[in-house]
Structures are given as structure tokens and as C-alpha cells.
Amino acid sequence: MADSNxxxxxxxxxxxxxxxxxxxxxxLALDPDFIGADAGSVxxxxxxxxxxxxxxxxxxxxxxxxxxxxxxxxxxxxxLIGSSATSGRDWGVDWFAGMARDIGSTIGRKLKVxxxxxxxxxxxxxxxxxxxxxxxxxxxxxxxxxxxxRSVRIVGVMGAEQFQAALDLGADxxxxxxxxxxxxxxxxPLARGFDPGLAWHxxxxxxxxxxxxxxxRRLDVLHIAMERDSFVVQPLADDIRCTPFSVxxxxxxxxxxxxxxxxxxxxxxxxxxxxxxxxxxxxRVSGATSVRTPYTVKLEGxxxxxxxxxxxxxxxxxxxxxNIDGWMAFIDGDITTRCEELxxxxxxxLVQVHMRVYGRxxxxxxxxxxxxxEGHEAFFVVDVTGPDPQTTETATxxxxxxxMHAKSPGWRGGATVAWPFSKAVFDNGEVFQFNAHHxxxxxxxxxxxxxxxxxVGQ
Amino acid sequence: MTTRIVRDVLVSVRSKNAGPFTVSFDLFFPxxxxxxxxxxxxxxxxxxxxxxxxxxPDDVRVHWFEPALAVKVAVPRLVxxxxxxxxxxxxxxxxxxxxxxxxx
Numbered sequence: 001m002a003d004s005n006x007x008x009x010x011x012x013x014x015x016x017x018x019x020x021x022x023x024x025x026x027x028l029a030l031d032p033d034f035i036g037a038d039a040g041s042v043x044x045x046x047x048x049x050x051x052x053x054x055x056x057x058x059x060x061x062x063x064x065x066x067x068x069x070x071x072x073x074x075x076x077x078x079x080l081i082g083s084s085a086t087s088g089r090d091w092g093v094d095w096f097a098g099m100a101r102d103i104g105s106t107i108g109r110k111l112k113v114x115x116x117x118x119x120x121x122x123x124x125x126x127x128x129x130x131x132x133x134x135x136x137x138x139x140x141x142x143x144x145x146x147x148x149x150r151s152v153r154i155v156g157v158m159g160a161e162q163f164q165a166a167l168d169l170g171a172d173x174x175x176x177x178x179x180x181x182x183x184x185x186x187x188x189p190l191a192r193g194f195d196p197g198l199a200w201h202x203x204x205x206x207x208x209x210x211x212x213x214x215x216x217r218r219l220d221v222l223h224i225a226m227e228r229d230s231f232v233v234q235p236l237a238d239d240i241r242c243t244p245f246s247v248x249x250x251x252x253x254x255x256x257x258x259x260x261x262x263x264x265x266x267x268x269x270x271x272x273x274x275x276x277x278x279x280x281x282x283x284r285v286s287g288a289t290s291v292r293t294p295y296t297v298k299l300e301g302x303x304x305x306x307x308x309x310x311x312x313x314x315x316x317x318x319x320x321x322x323n324i325d326g327w328m329a330f331i332d333g334d335i336t337t338r339c340e341e342l343x344x345x346x347x348x349x350l351v352q353v354h355m356r357v358y359g360r361x362x363x364x365x366x367x368x369x370x371x372x373x374e375g376h377e378a379f380f381v382v383d384v385t386g387p388d389p390q391t392t393e394t395a396t397x398x399x400x401x402x403x404m405h406a407k408s409p410g411w412r413g414g415a416t417v418a419w420p421f422s423k424a425v426f427d428n429g430e431v432f433q434f435n436a437h438h439x440x441x442x443x444x445x446x447x448x449x450x451x452x453x454x455x456v457g458q
Numbered sequence: 459m460t461t462r463i464v465r466d467v468l469v470s471v472r473s474k475n476a477g478p479f480t481v482s483f484d485l486f487f488p489x490x491x492x493x494x495x496x497x498x499x500x501x502x503x504x505x506x507x508x509x510x511x512x513x514x515p516d517d518v519r520v521h522w523f524e525p526a527l528a529v530k531v532a533v534p535r536l537v538x539x540x541x542x543x544x545x546x547x548x549x550x551x552x553x554x555x556x557x558x559x560x561x562x
Contacts (some may be wrong), residue, residue, distance in 0.1 A: 040476050045540020139479050139517075248525035249472075252484045256524050256532035262522040262541040275525055300478075305542050341507045354543045365536060365545045368513050369555050385542045433541035434478040 006224040007192055010236075011185060012037035012211025015064050015081060016056035023221040023236035028071050030223060035063070035072050036185040038207050039096075040083020042434070046302040048087035050152050050432035054095070055086030062099050067120065069103050069173060073111060080163050080174045080184050086261035087300075088155055088178025092118045096175045097454070104456030106406065111173055111457050114166035117450045118155045118177025122148050124448065125440070135440040137298070140437040147303070147435055149188065154301040154436065159264030160199075161445035163187035169453055177449070178300060181254075182264055185224075194226050195288035200261060200268040202231045205250045211283075212250045213240040230286035232278060241281035248275045265295040265445060294441060297448055301436035306352070308428035309396035310383040313403065313417040319410035321378055324357055331402045331408050338398045343391060351386040351395040380417075385431060393427075400425055464501060465557040467492050473553040481549035482532040483556060490510040493527045501559050502529055510555050531556065 010027040012019060015037045027035075041048075048055055067082075072079040085092025093115045095339040100113050111242060125148050128134040135145065148154070155178040164187050166174040176184065182203030187319035189199035202224050205212050210220035215233035220240070233242050247271045251270060252258045273287040320327050339347035359378035361368035384399055402425075407414040442448060470486035485502070487493040496502065504515040511518075511533055519532040531553075540547045 042539065043475055045544070046478070046538075046548045056539055141479070141538065245526055248523070249484070249486070249528065252482075252523060252526060252528060252530050252533075254474055254476050254482075256482055256519055256530075258521050260531055264522065273525065308542065356545055363545055363551050364555065367536065367542075367552070367555070369510055369558075377524050383542065431542060434538040435480050437477065 004192065005228055006225060007187065007189060007194065008032045008223065009188070009206070010035045011206035011209050011222040011224060012064070012068065013207060013211055013219050015039035016060040017219050018060070018064060019209065019220045020218075020237055024067055024071055026223050026236045026245050027223050028075055031075070031221070032077060034078045034080060034188050035068055036080045036082075036206060037068060038082050038181045038184055039086060040088055040181065041086055042300065044086070046432040046434050048085070049089055049155065049300060050302045051089065051091065052430070052432070054092060061085070061096065065096065065099050066103050069100065069111070070107060073107050073109060073172070078167060078172055078174065078188070080176070080187065082176040082179030082184035083182065084175050084177065085268045088118050088176065089153055089154040090117045090177065091454070093117055093175050093177050095113035100173055100175065101456045103152040107457050109457055110455055112169070112171050113175060113454050113456050114169055114453070115452045116158065116162050116166055116174065117452070118158055118174045118179075118448070120154045120299070120448055122151060122154070125154055126439040132236070135182045135296075135439055135441075137437045137439060139433055143436060143438055150303050151435060152303055152432065154299055156448040157264070157300060158449055159183040159266070159445070160187040160190050161265065162449050162451075164191050165446055166451055167191070169451065171453065181219075182261070182263060187261075189226050195228070196266060197268055197288035198226065198231055198286070199272065200263060200266060200290050201273065201285060201288035202226060204261060205233055205247055206248060208253060210237070210240060211253065212234050212247045213242045214246040215240065225293060229283050232284050234282035234284055242283045244275035244277055244283055247283045247285060264297055265293060266290050267293050268311070295445055296439040297442055298439050299436045300434065302432045303435045305431045306385040306387055307389045307392040308383055308385045308431045309392050310381065310428055311396070311400045311403075311419070311424055311425045312379065312381045313419040314379050315417060316375055316377045317415055318376070320406070320408055320415070321373065323409065324360065324373060324378065326346070327406070327408055328355065331407060334402045334407070335399050338402070339395055342386070342394050342398060347395070349386050350391050353399060354383050356381045383428070396425055462555065462561040464559045464561065467496060467561070468557070471553055471557070473550055475535070475539050475549040476532060476544035479535055480532050481535050481552050482530055484528050484530050485556065486526065486528045488527070490527065491532065493522075493524065496529070497522045501561055502531065502556070506559060507531055507533065507556070510559070534549070
């Protein structure tokens with residue numbers, strides 16, 4: 001295969017959010033060389049990596065995985081999945097492996113499933129820090145050994161080489177831990193000797209499936225055909241098409257700099273790329289160049305931020321609305337006094353309180369440029385985060401009560417706010433925050449990762 | 459005559475996190491002429507974005523990207539996505555103030 005001049009593949013942009021079965025069938029009829037599927041995202045915040053919940057429910061992942069495994073097995077081609085169960089944590093790889101076992105047992109042939117684990121121990125990361133082999137990206141939070149030790153979970157983000165290693169072991173299905181979106185799709189083109197610039201650029205266009213097409217409907221399957229000096233992108237559903245603009249716009253997707261793409265061991269220059277229409281629904285892409293760089297692996301980490309409760313209510317009385325900040329300051333004294341009564345001296349400072357006033361600056365917070373409030377009602381969402389569930393429960397009850405029968409500087413007495421549900425206070429449970437935006441230097445791409453192989457089906 | 463604003467010359471806009479610490483906005487123009495006009499006009503610059511969002515110009519990255527007739531603006535998030543105090547976990551609405559920048 002190494003001397004082959006063409007290679008094609010099917011791209012699933014977000015495993016678990018679905019695609020048309022008819023598009024997959026059309027793609028398989030084109031005899032692709034592999035199927036790649038990205039399952040990862042950090043858009044939903046730290047919960048997935050922390051372990052609160054995966055991105056999507058069992059049924060959603062299982063439906064997509066079932067169709068892809070059957071299709072790949074029927075064509076005898078590999079299926080590569082990156083960032084299993086959204087965060088790529090080890091639990092997600094094992095969860096997907098369990099589904100692969102179930103599905104495999106109904107396919108009627110033996111399949112080798114490779115699991116690539118990406119969780120890193122605190123000791124391993126601390127050693128990198130002490131050795132000067134851990135470096136911040138921009139913008140990076142403060143990172144030291146204390147941060148490493150209090151992290152609930154740290155994963156390394158794999159690139160192309162780890163998928164290649166799994167395929168070298170004979171894997172039919174690769175279930176990757178945390179992976180760059182692009183590495184999933186670049187791995188096989190790179191291994192087959194296609195131009196690295198084209199392979200990485202194709203990976204970038206592939207990573208969101210039919211997002212490279214327009215108009216935007218549902219996410220669906222995208223087809224990419226690699227040639228020696230370019231690649232061609234087309235959607236598989238009839239009601240969408242790729243145009244030079246729609247494909248080029250993917251170069252902007254989820255990056256801060258659209259001209260330089262930094263991946264583990266490779267940096268790609270996208271300044272001189274071309275997007276040319278080859279039909280009314282397919283686009284030829286060329287011009288990217290990649291160079292090898294020292295191998296680094298990005299870290300993603302989460303730590304516990306505390307235990308959180310929240311409540312919400314509306315205000316319609318303009319006496320309050322005319323002076324929202326004054327009103328909130330007015331009741332803050334009551335909150336402090338009552339917190340000290342229940343939690344001891346300094347009790348109020350045991351918790352962080354965040355108040356969002358929708359209708360004023362609930363979306364933008366301090367970045368809202370329109371400072372004055374206009375309108376006849378406002379909606380408040382208040383959350384309270386404390387060091388343990390009991391402190392949070394106590395403080396939240398105090399703060400909620402202070403708002404509920406709200407005193408107002410504009411009235412001799414007060415008024416009661418409007419809350420929409422009998423359940424007034426919601427327990428958000430344990431909450432987390434991302435704490436790392438750094439890379440580590442590694443001697444070998446596999447150094448931070450582990451591959452396990454298992455056979456499913458019969 | 460009413461003042462024209464950035465909103466008036468856009469065909470599409472996208473806003474999303476670029477990792478948990480950065481939020482980026484892609485503003486798409488309808489044609490080459492508008493793209494180049496906007497690029498030369500100096501309405502969307504590190505300085506103008508910084509002033510609008512209360513940042514230093516060094517914190518703002520602006521890339522004009524002709525193949526998609528778009529400008530990309532990237533700024534640091536106030537808090538990491540989904541941390542306590544966040545108002546917009548995926549960074550989906552943070553572009554909105556840019557739309558009101560006057561063109562002249």
C-alpha cells in the first residue's frame with residue numbers, strides 16, 4: 001500500500017451526536033481506507049474529565065459505534081476513535097470497549113480492539129516539572145507541584161503516532177483516550193507516506209465531519225480523498241455541499257491562530273493553502289506544509305473547585321430594578337451576619353458567591369460594555385461554592401433566605417422575589433475547573449500512553 | 459443617516475472556546491470587497507477589541523483570513539470554561555459586543 005497514490009476516508013465529527021445511516025452507506029460504497037471519528041470536546045467544561053458524566057448517554061454512543069463498527073468490519077477497514085466518551089479518560093476508553101465487546105459479539109467475525117489509555121499520574125507530571133520538561137502554552141494558569149497533586153485527573157493529548165502504533169499491532173478498532181481531533185485522521189495518511197502538510201490539513205478539515213459543508217444542518221459524514229499533491233473534500237448527504245468558503249472556514253474552527261497548526265511532533269504552516277472548487281459539491285485543497293518538531297504532549301487537567309448549590313428568581317418591581325447593585329449590597333450585610341451565626345467567625349468567606357443578573361449582564365459578566373440596565377424585569381441566577389457539602393448547604397440556605405424575602409432600600413419593608421419552582425435550591429454537587437494548559441517534552445511518542453489489545457467477537 | 463455597525467456587514471458569526479482558556483470569534487463577510495474594506499478600515503483591531511472587553515491589546519489576537527472571507531478574534535477567557543463564576547461555558551455568546559462597533 002505504501003506506493004499507493006490515493007487513499008480515502010470517512011470522517012465523523014462528533015461521535016454520539018449522530019449521522020445519517022444513508023450517508024455512511026454512500027461513503028462505504030466509495031471503498032474508503034478507514035473511518036475516523038472524533039468523540040472529544042472540552043466545550044462542556046471540566047465535568048467530563050472530572051468524571052461527573054460523559055458527554056452523551058450510552059444509547060447515543062452505542063448507536064453510532066454500532067453502525068461504524070459494522071460498516072468498517074464489512075469493508076475490512078480500520079475504525080479509529082479519538083477522545084472516547086468526550087474527555088478521553090481511561091473510564092471512557094473502557095466504557096467504549098464494553099460497547100465494542102457487545103457489538104462485536106453480534107458481527108460474526110473476530111475483531112482486534114486496541115485501547116490507548118492517556119491518563120497520567122501526578123508523579124509522572126511532577127517529574128516532568130522538576131526536570132524542566134513542562135512548559136506553559138498561552139494563556140496558561142499557574143502550575144506547580146501543588147496544582148499537580150491536587151488534580152483529580154490529568155490526561156495527555158495524543159497525536160498521530162499513537163494511533164499508528166495501535167494499527168501496527170493489528171488493531172481493527174482503535175479506541176483512543178484523549179487525542180487531538182486531527183491526529184485521528186492524519187495517522188493513516190502519514191503512515192502511508194502522504195505529504196505531512198496535506199495529511200495534517202486534511203485532519204483539520206475532517207475533525208468536525210460535515211461542518212466543512214453548507215448549509216449547516218445536522219452533523220453528518222464527510223468524505224476526504226488524499227492524492228499526492230492535494231486532497232478533495234465532499235459531503236455524502238445530498239442536501240449539503242462543500243464550497244471553497246465552507247471548507248476554508250474549518251481552518252478557523254476552535255483555534256486561536258488559523259495559519260499555524262501545532263500538533264504533537266509536527267507543526268503545519270497553513271499560510272499558502274488553496275481551496276478550489278472541483279464541482280458544485282467538492283473542493284480540492286492544497287498548499288499546507290508540515291515540519292517535524294520535538295515531540296511534546298499537551299496536558300489537560302481538572303481539580304475540584306468545591307461543592308455548589310444554586311437558586312434562581314425573577315424581579316418585576318422597578319423599585320429593585322432601578323438600583324440592583326444597591327439592593328444586593330443592602331442584603332449582603334444580612335448574609336454576613338447570618339453566615340457568622342451558623343458557620344462561625346468569617347463564615348461568609350468560606351464560600352464563593354456568584355450572582356448573574358440576566359437582562360443586565362448575565363451573559364457577559366464584567367465584560368458587558370452596556371453598563372446601564374433597561375427593562376421591566378430581570379432574572380437572577382446565584383450560585384454558592386463551598387469547601388464541603390454541609391458548609392455549602394448552610395451558606396446557600398442563608399443567602400437564599402436573604403434574597404427570598406428581600407428588603408429594599410426603596411420600600412419601608414420588603415418584597416418577596418418570584419421563583420419558578422417549588423424546589424428553590426438546586427444541588428450542583430461537586431464542581432471542578434480546568435487547571436492546566438501546558439505541554440510536556442517526551443522522549444518517545446508512546447512514553448505517556450499505554451496500549452492494550454483485546455479480541456472481540458468470534 | 460444611521461451609523462453602520464459591524465453587524466450590518468456580516469453574513470455569519472461563530473463564537474466558541476479554543477480550548478478551556480481562550481474564546482475565539484469568527485466574523486464572516488459576504489464578499490472580497492467587504493472583507494478588504496473591513497480589513498483596511500481598522501474597526502476590528504487588537505486595540506478596539508481590548509477597549510471593548512477591558513483587556514490589554516497584547517491579550518487580543520486578530521487574524522484576517524481571506525480564504526474564508528473572515529476575521530478571527532481570540533481573547534483569554536475570564537475564567538476557565540465551566541469554572542465557578544463562568545457565565546458562558548462554551549463561549550457561545552461572547553462575540554456579541556463586537557457586532558455593535560461602529561464602522562465609521
